[in-house]
Amino acid sequence: MSAKNSPDIWNLVEAKRETFFALSDRIWEMPELNYEEFRSVAEHAAILEQQGFRVTHGVADIPTAVMGEAGEGGPVIAILGEYDALPGLSQEAGIAEQRPVVPGGNGHGCGHNLLGSGALMAATAVKDYLEAHGLKGRVRYYGCPAEEGGSSKGFMVRAGVFDDVDIAISWHPAPFAGVNNPISLACNEINFHFTGRASHAAASPHLGRSALDAVELMNVGVNYMREHMPSTARIHYAVTDTGGSAPNVVQANATVRYLIRARDLPEMQGLLRRVKKIAEGAALMTETSVRSEIVSGDANLVGNTPLEQLMHRNLERLGPPVFDEQDRAFAAKIQETLTDEDIKSSFARFGLKPRMGVPLCDTIFPPESGDGTLVGSTDVGTVSWVVPTVQMRGATYAIGTPGHSWQLVAQGKAPAAHKGMEHAAKVMAGTAVDLFRDPALIEAAKADFRDRLAGTPFVNPIPDDVDPPIPTKARRAESVAP
Numbered sequence: 001m002s003a004k005n006s007p008d009i010w011n012l013v014e015a016k017r018e019t020f021f022a023l024s025d026r027i028w029e030m031p032e033l034n035y036e037e038f039r040s041v042a043e044h045a046a047i048l049e050q051q052g053f054r055v056t057h058g059v060a061d062i063p064t065a066v067m068g069e070a071g072e073g074g075p076v077i078a079i080l081g082e083y084d085a086l087p088g089l090s091q092e093a094g095i096a097e098q099r100p101v102v103p104g105g106n107g108h109g110c111g112h113n114l115l116g117s118g119a120l121m122a123a124t125a126v127k128d129y130l131e132a133h134g135l136k137g138r139v140r141y142y143g144c145p146a147e148e149g150g151s152s153k154g155f156m157v158r159a160g161v162f163d164d165v166d167i168a169i170s171w172h173p174a175p176f177a178g179v180n181n182p183i184s185l186a187c188n189e190i191n192f193h194f195t196g197r198a199s200h201a202a203a204s205p206h207l208g209r210s211a212l213d214a215v216e217l218m219n220v221g222v223n224y225m226r227e228h229m230p231s232t233a234r235i236h237y238a239v240t241d242t243g244g245s246a247p248n249v250v251q252a253n254a255t256v257r258y259l260i261r262a263r264d265l266p267e268m269q270g271l272l273r274r275v276k277k278i279a280e281g282a283a284l285m286t287e288t289s290v291r292s293e294i295v296s297g298d299a300n301l302v303g304n305t306p307l308e309q310l311m312h313r314n315l316e317r318l319g320p321p322v323f324d325e326q327d328r329a330f331a332a333k334i335q336e337t338l339t340d341e342d343i344k345s346s347f348a349r350f351g352l353k354p355r356m357g358v359p360l361c362d363t364i365f366p367p368e369s370g371d372g373t374l375v376g377s378t379d380v381g382t383v384s385w386v387v388p389t390v391q392m393r394g395a396t397y398a399i400g401t402p403g404h405s406w407q408l409v410a411q412g413k414a415p416a417a418h419k420g421m422e423h424a425a426k427v428m429a430g431t432a433v434d435l436f437r438d439p440a441l442i443e444a445a446k447a448d449f450r451d452r453l454a455g456t457p458f459v460n461p462i463p464d465d466v467d468p469p470i471p472t473k474a475r476r477a478e479s480v481a482p
């Protein structure tokens with residue numbers, strides 16, 4: 001597929017592997033949370049500059065978002081990366097026992113150190129390919145913060161930063177490599193604040209109006225609603241403010257946070273309206289008042305058949321990632337800390353027959369797998385409503401490793417993680433190059449995108465008046481301090 005004497009795309013990925021393995025390891029070592037990824041974004045921006053991208057800092061007015069562009073004219077292909085970590089998952093690398101680096105500290109429990117570095121690795125190889133072959137077109141790397149509950153891509157969509165993008169490509173670390181059915185739920189996280197009237201609970205209970213009663217009645221109402229909602233929907237709640245710990249004071253304030261998930265955006269928005277009605281009913285019953293505020297929201301992932309087929313062809317051409325005996329030995333040690341159930345259900349989730357004694361991915365999972373079993377949410381979903389989007393899974397850790405676990409953090413710097421990341425970068429870069437070489441593929445992806453969303457107007461799950469929870473300067477100084 002390459003012109004004479006020009007390096008092909010996979011060689012270009014391999015040529016800079018040490019740069020990106022080192023980047024991933026540095027990000028692993030500085031785990032930062034939602035919208036506090038100041039050091040991580042600086043690392044990504046430095047590589048973008050060093051590799052000759054045109055860099056935009058503070059994309060969408062988010063200090064920890066960055067964008068780098070290379071190339072001229074032609075279509076625009078975006079490769080999306082992330083670099084946020086999770087709280088409470090600090091863990092030493094390369095060992096198969098739980099041992100935090102910093103007790104209670106953060107850790108990369110979702111592999112986003114690999115996600116961002118692998119996406120930037122792919123974008124850099126595509127840039128080098130466009131230069132080497134004199135091809136028209138622009139490749140962009142979007143460094144997107146706060147995937148874990150922060151919905152930054154929704155804010156970035158709202159700011160219009162993807163408006164001139166033709167195709168978006170991403171990946172996520174996983175136990176297996178492949179392109180699965182894009183199943184992720186639309187969601188909204190929303191706070192309900194109830195306000196009543198405080199009073200002495202024994203001397204003058206008749207003068208008090210309890211906000212906590214309202215929260216309890218609201219939860220009862222929503223629990224009754226469960227019988228009458230689609231079976232794929234999910235509703236969870238947490239009482240984040242009970243109004244105090246003194247039972248002899250009528251609670252004047254109380255807050256409950258709801259997370260509402262459904263198969264697609266319109267269904268989720270319908271459920272949200274019903275939950276709001278129940279909140280109003282609870283306020284009416286208790287003579288309190290209620291105010292709600294959306295915290296974050298993601299749209300469901302919209303699939304794209306031509307893009308998924310193209311990415312799968314790239315995977316088949318490349319084959320599964322190649323791991324060695326040492327990689328398998330460490331993964332087997334990790335598996336010893338898991339249950340057989342963890343391992344079996346990991347195979348099943350990707351449409352594969354369980355095979356015990358196979359610690360690492362050695363096959364590409366079938367493209368039709370994943371129906372109804374991957375029911376989380378991701379902010380990549382919101383991008384997929386405005387740009388034809390495709391996402392693959394890259395095999396970077398032992399089969400059976402639970403998401404958001406110390407075992408996942410422990411494997412984040414292993415040679416197998418690097419190999420799985422390079423493998424995903426090759427598939428993403430190969431997919432992008434195919435799209436640049438054949439504009440008809442881009443047109444097919446756009447036609448599929450239009451068909452799927454015809455008659456369903458996009459309503460961003462993040463309302464216009466909600467701002468991302470960016471930390472103040474004082475907190476920022478604290479988080480940057482060693």
Ligand SMILES: [Zn+2]
Pocket residue numbers: 110111112147172
């Ligand atoms: Zn993740």
